[in-house]
Amino acid sequence: MTSPLLTVNNLRTSFRSDRGTVRAVDGVSFTLNRGEILGLVGESGSGKSMTAMSIMRLIPEPPGSVEADELRFDGIDLLALSERQMLDVRAARIAMIFQDPMRSLNPVLSVGRQLTETLRRHLALDGAAARRRAIELLEMVGIPMAKSRLGAYPHEFSGGMRQRVMIAIALSCNPSLLIADEATTALDVTVQAQIVDLIKTLVKDIGASVIWISHDLGLVANLCDRVNVMYAGRIVESGPIRDVFYRPSHGYTLGLMSCTPRIDLVGERLRPIEGLPPDLSRPMTLCPFLPRCAHSVDRCRTERPALIEEQPAHWASCFADLTGSWRQTT
Amino acid sequence: MWRYVFRRLGQIPIVLVVVTITIFIVVRSTPGDPIQIMLGMQTSPDAVAAIRHEFRFDQPLYRQYLLWLWDVVHGDLGRSVRLNQSVVSLLTERFPVSFRLALAAMVFAVLVSIPLGIISALRRNTWVDYLCTGVTLIGFSIPNFALALVLIFVLSVKLQLLPITGIGATSSSLWASIAPYVLPSLALGMLQVAVLTRLLRSSMIDVLSQDYIRTARAKGLMPSTVLVVHALKNALIPFVTMIAIQFGYLIGIQVTIEYTFAIPGMGTAILNAVVNRDFPVIQGFTLVIASFFLLTNILADILYSVLDPRIRY
Numbered sequence: 001m002t003s004p005l006l007t008v009n010n011l012r013t014s015f016r017s018d019r020g021t022v023r024a025v026d027g028v029s030f031t032l033n034r035g036e037i038l039g040l041v042g043e044s045g046s047g048k049s050m051t052a053m054s055i056m057r058l059i060p061e062p063p064g065s066v067e068a069d070e071l072r073f074d075g076i077d078l079l080a081l082s083e084r085q086m087l088d089v090r091a092a093r094i095a096m097i098f099q100d101p102m103r104s105l106n107p108v109l110s111v112g113r114q115l116t117e118t119l120r121r122h123l124a125l126d127g128a129a130a131r132r133r134a135i136e137l138l139e140m141v142g143i144p145m146a147k148s149r150l151g152a153y154p155h156e157f158s159g160g161m162r163q164r165v166m167i168a169i170a171l172s173c174n175p176s177l178l179i180a181d182e183a184t185t186a187l188d189v190t191v192q193a194q195i196v197d198l199i200k201t202l203v204k205d206i207g208a209s210v211i212w213i214s215h216d217l218g219l220v221a222n223l224c225d226r227v228n229v230m231y232a233g234r235i236v237e238s239g240p241i242r243d244v245f246y247r248p249s250h251g252y253t254l255g256l257m258s259c260t261p262r263i264d265l266v267g268e269r270l271r272p273i274e275g276l277p278p279d280l281s282r283p284m285t286l287c288p289f290l291p292r293c294a295h296s297v298d299r300c301r302t303e304r305p306a307l308i309e310e311q312p313a314h315w316a317s318c319f320a321d322l323t324g325s326w327r328q329t330t
Numbered sequence: 331m332w333r334y335v336f337r338r339l340g341q342i343p344i345v346l347v348v349v350t351i352t353i354f355i356v357v358r359s360t361p362g363d364p365i366q367i368m369l370g371m372q373t374s375p376d377a378v379a380a381i382r383h384e385f386r387f388d389q390p391l392y393r394q395y396l397l398w399l400w401d402v403v404h405g406d407l408g409r410s411v412r413l414n415q416s417v418v419s420l421l422t423e424r425f426p427v428s429f430r431l432a433l434a435a436m437v438f439a440v441l442v443s444i445p446l447g448i449i450s451a452l453r454r455n456t457w458v459d460y461l462c463t464g465v466t467l468i469g470f471s472i473p474n475f476a477l478a479l480v481l482i483f484v485l486s487v488k489l490q491l492l493p494i495t496g497i498g499a500t501s502s503s504l505w506a507s508i509a510p511y512v513l514p515s516l517a518l519g520m521l522q523v524a525v526l527t528r529l530l531r532s533s534m535i536d537v538l539s540q541d542y543i544r545t546a547r548a549k550g551l552m553p554s555t556v557l558v559v560h561a562l563k564n565a566l567i568p569f570v571t572m573i574a575i576q577f578g579y580l581i582g583i584q585v586t587i588e589y590t591f592a593i594p595g596m597g598t599a600i601l602n603a604v605v606n607r608d609f610p611v612i613q614g615f616t617l618v619i620a621s622f623f624l625l626t627n628i629l630a631d632i633l634y635s636v637l638d639p640r641i642r643y
């Protein structure tokens with residue numbers, strides 16, 4: 001077996017603030033294989049975006065601070081790179097798509113400019129070649145009359161078209177890893193499905209791996225090979241889609257699933273579980289989900305569960321035995 | 331776009347009529363008769379009446395205004411009561427001086443505020459930022475004549491670097507013609523430094539937190555590209571607009587500075603006109619200053635739509 005594309009080992013991202021140190025990412029470890037699509041789910045504030053931004057090394061330091069035992073991408077130790085070297089990794093090797101395509105594109109620069117600047121920066125294309133490639137890219141993501149749209153500004157595009165432009169930019173340098181942070185959340189459902197299909201096809205073509213961050217469990221179930229469930233800055237459960245979603249081994253995942261009537265339905269958002277996530281600036285000695293958990297056992301109140309491999313390739317950090325609560329449909 | 335500009339230009343006469351009517355009424359309803367002030371008390375009533383007639387001051391107010399307006403439309407702003415000169419010729423003498431001074435003050439303000447605004451936004455809440463805030467506070471709180479006196483004392487009297495007066499005098503070298511503008515434009519531009527630095531700092535901070543800046547960084551662009559192309563291009567939109575507006579405003583507020591530096595600009599002319607109740611000069615100068623202000627405001631709007639592709643009138 002070849003080595004994984006991305007290895008994240010004990011990633012810790014924190015922010016120093018007046019209220020103390022906020023541990024936004026608190027010891028996250030996972031690997032991503034080549035060609036794999038990995039889902040990252042969890043409720044708001046659980047640290048999904050911060051995990052992605054840490055991998056890109058886009059966390060401003062200070063006030064942020066990013067540490068890890070290992071952050072290895074395609075044989076490169078990302079933490080050992082200088083900021084200057086990291087510039088050559090961004091977009092060229094690891095690309096990112098963000099949630100709101102209106103606000104993610106610069107309103108005062110033409111779409112063509114925003115595409116070609118990436119090409120010129122990383123592929124050293126000159127003006128004419130960059131323009132030709134930009135037109136190809138816009139055609140590739142399905143923008144009609146691409147040539148005449150180069151000079152247009154983001155506000156002249158619809159939301160779905162803007163996200164297509166973002167995808168064109170993200171994939172313009174054939175990255176090996178694409179991180180999509182809620183790439184379809186701001187779009188309406190029909191457009192969402194088109195964008196997901198587009199990304200799926202394109203990453204297959206260029207052979208990129210994907211980290212797909214989403215609130216949409218149904219979408220993750222359809223699209224991803226494996227999924228990481230995050231809670232309070234940690235991965236609480238991880239494994240193949242079938243195992244995690246149909247045989248959850250963590251009280252939080254189970255809570256998410258029981259709040260979701262039908263997992264096979266795309267467009268199913270995370271519904272809130274009763275209670276609030278913990279304050280990330282406080283040290284945690286027990287399971288962070290304990291106050292909200294409906295399945296806690298006595299042991300939960302004395303020690304903190306470690307992330308262990310409960311089934312082959314299926315990891316969870318939970319003491320409770322949840323087999324009795326699994327859905328009958330599986 | 332052009333239709334919008336023409337519409338705005340079309341509004342100018344209406345605003346000017348309102349402004350000039352107001353001035354017309356105000357200057358005539360405050361005590362003091364220009365002719366009496368000029369000729370003194372011993373003059374014969376007949377002589378006074380003759381001159382009053384010549385300047386139409388014996389006619390009803392509305393007639394005076396309408397006749398004045400008629401002349402204005404024909405390019406005639408009347409004659410100064412006090413000076414043996416037409417208002418138009420006085421303006422052609424004085425306006426360029428004030429314009430150059432405003433321009434110099436604005437150039438100074440822009441050159442200082444762009445680096446200060448950017449640095450204080452980038453080094454937000456550090457001692458650099460606090461230092462910049464200190465500079466802008468001085469700009470906001472020191473009246474410009476006080477600053478002028480400080481500058482005169484330090485740069486002219488003590489260090490003997492710059493002349494205090496000399497604007498309008500015939501000069502031999504380029505430096506000799508520029509030098510007299512330096513101190514007044516520093517004193518005049520300090521407030522604009524403060525205004526523009528604060529504006530650029532806050533718009534820069536706002537822009538830097540925008541999602542598209544994160545996108546630009548995620549594209550691996552050089553930090554200088556992110557700063558200049560992606561951030562500054564957005565942050566300068568309100569800044570440039572403000573420059574245009576402030577420039578229109580600068581023309582009309584130079585009185586104390588001109589007085590301090592003995593500059594033959596519009597400010598001193600207006601001051602003398604007010605003291606002597608020289609109605610035609612007050613009216614003519616008000617008209618020009620108001621027009622200039624209105625024009626720079628339209629210019630600001632045009633600049634806004636040129637810089638921001640989202641704005642289309």
Ligand SMILES: Nc1ncnc2c1ncn2[C@@H]1O[C@H](COP(=O)(O)OP(=O)(O)OP(=O)(O)O)[C@@H](O)[C@H]1O
Binds near residue numbers: 022045046048050
């Ligand atoms: N600059 C910062 N200073 C302090 N805390 C921060 C800062 N940036 C992020 N955080 C904290 O990091 C935590 C994780 O945020 P993150 O954006 O990763 O959540 P998320 O899982 O992506 O949520 P969402 O689904 O809403 O996007 C949040 O609780 C947030 O309060």
Ligand SMILES: [Mg+2]
Binds near residue numbers: 050181
């Ligand atoms: Mg997020």
